[in-house]
Amino acid sequence: MSSAAVVPEHPWLLPGTLTRPTTTVRRTPRDWFVDGLCFLLALGWAVLAFHDSVGPEPEFAVNVGPSWLNEIDLVLGVSVSAALWLRRRWPVALAVASLPLALFSVNAGVALLILLFTVLVHRPLPIGAALVGVHLLTTPIYTMIRPDPVLPFWATMAWTLLFIGAVVAWALFVRARRQLVWSLRERADRAEAEQQLRVAQARQLERTRIAREMHDVLAHRISLLSLHAGALEFRPDAPAEEVAKAAGVIRASAHAALQDLREVIGVLRAEPGGAETATPERPQPTLGDVPALVAESRAAGVRVGVVDAVADAAAVPPAVGRSVYRIVQEGLTNARKHAPGALVSIQLAGRPGDGLAVEIRNPWPVGEPAAPVIPGTGTGLVGVAERVSLAGGRLEHGRDATGDFRLAAWLPWPAS
Template identity: 70%
Template sequence: MTSAAVPEYPWLLPGALASPAKAARRTTRDWLVDTLCFLLAVGWLLLAVDDARSPQPDIALNAGPAWLVPADLVVGVLACGALWFRRRWPVGLAVAMLPLTLGSVTAALAVLIILFTVVVHRPFPVAAALAGANLVTSMVINQLRPDPSMSFWLAMIWTAVIFGLVMAWGMFVRARRQLVLSLHDRAERAEAEQQLRVAQARQLERTRIAREMHDVLAHRISLLSLHAGALEFRPDAPPEEIARAAGVIRGSAHSVLQDLREVIGVLRTDGDGAESRVPDRPQPTLADVPALIEECRAAGMRVTLSDEVAVPETVPAAVGRSAYRIVQEGLTNARKHAAGTTVAVGLAGGPGDGLTVEVRNRWPVSDVPGPAIPGTGTGLIGIAERVNLAGGRLEHGRDDSGDFRLAAWLPWPA
């Protein structure tokens, strides 16, 4: 159910039960119901008039003073006409009808219909008060125009039963409409929450992709900058080295553009269907760390690897991917802030003990020649978030020996 369906049911609009005057304009269903109520009230009026002409009337229209008969007809006609306004002013009409119906028989059904409207659209105390007031006027009617077929108290009992049935029916209709309104609101709220969950899931997925792209692009662009810097400071290098460096730059630039094309394609996609999603590329694992280090060595970095991981083939994929990203971020930071220093990468751990990842490099003693590689300053923040989500611990900063140390512990279930 959507909000577009609400105009078809104006009595379900918020506040429509408490204030019909604020509801939408009368619908086809409302016109049909109001017409039926009007015809029933007019039918009762005609029945009372026809019964008064019979030799043995069943309805006490002719009882009482002679002037009551034409007055009763006038009141009955007015009550029937007032039914067309009962949705807008139910309480006002019910109060206005009280003195007019003290001696009216022809307006009885119209009064019951107006009372039913009050019960449906107004709080119970208001409806009960008006029902009690109408019961009092009924006592006056039964005194002035007694029913020829039953006693006064029997007539009052039947009147009370009729008023009770009208009250019960109106309360049932009101409760049912409130239930439908509650279910409608609940369905709208559930739909909105579902849309919110979808939007949050999409945002989380985009954030994850952006985080992965940050790690990958920062690594590739820093390598590209390192090779370009070597060409800049060694213009007299052998042609073979220049050609190899140019090939690495071209390959890195191509990879960067491909990564950017994929992430931008995903971030521009608003749909969540399978046809609109870009398939994820194979994610790196712990086994890809040596290849990462060889790539950095090929770019001119001095990197050492100490691998003391027991049964590395059993490392969970998520743990291995996090370890790879930590090493990648540590190497990227070393290229940016400590170019020319030796970087030591250490991996250790086993099932049940967790996986320890450490990237250490000497603190640079002088400024890096040439322009510094720009950074976003969010690399370590992203790594810290990744480690926290994995349930691990992260430490980074200068240690007692003066080295910069990036160390993380990741849980590795036994």
């Protein structure tokens, strides 16, 4: 399966290529104006030069020579002027085909300069330089065939070289300006694309962050759900009040878990949109929500002891308080999963400038658990470690010297 070569829209941006666009680009109103102006200038010069050659004072004419040559020169000049309408498509071909006229034609002089200008602007520099060199070589021959009636040979040569040099300088200026404009436009397009990429990456990171938050919440709620369901399974003869209470907790936990799951799926499926279409994010937990979290676990039958030695809980930064909440939540979830029935102790301590320390400890389980183990993804502690690391803190977890499982973290709390 063959594929067509990609041709740049502006080949003059690539000095080493001779490839031209294979598709015809429609002229803009500005192009029509410029092409019409070039045609009128070239045609006007051809008519003016022929008129001077047959005027009452031919000794002052710029078109000196036999009458038959002047008539042929007029036809050639008008023909090359008309061919300027094709210069955008075949500039090099027209410039090469009209090169012989540079030896003797006065009427085609302006048209030849316009073709030379077009090649220098729109085609690779080596081609333009070659055409300029050929024009310079034809200058002495032209001056001998068409001598000026007033100026000497070297003066005529100097004026001709001056005109060619002015056209070359103007063409190089236009070329450099177009390259600069195209480079700035390409840089702006690249910057816009990079900005869109950064926005997309930031949106994806935000979705990932929210998904991790929801993972912590879901793991906590589902562990509570499993704990109550396990109690009902192993105590079918429990009093009706306890069964109703446990069923109510199961229903509430299932409803909350379903709501959290719906939110995380909505976040992951949401398409990029404006701020007016985005749903507001629910308030994030802080250090003040830890007692409610502990009360929820106690209601599920978990024995939890809390020692709160935080100097000024209201002054804890929201980001630090949210991290402490997630650490306590993960510690309680792990205790319910791996050490059901064990006493969980939580210690909070800290002050501004010293940082905030949190420690969750529970006895290491002995033997196999009687109830089925609550399944988990095994990434909870990994997420907590990443959270603490991003906050600039430290995290330790594992079995300590006393045989208990210990989850401890320290988070920076700058002094106000």
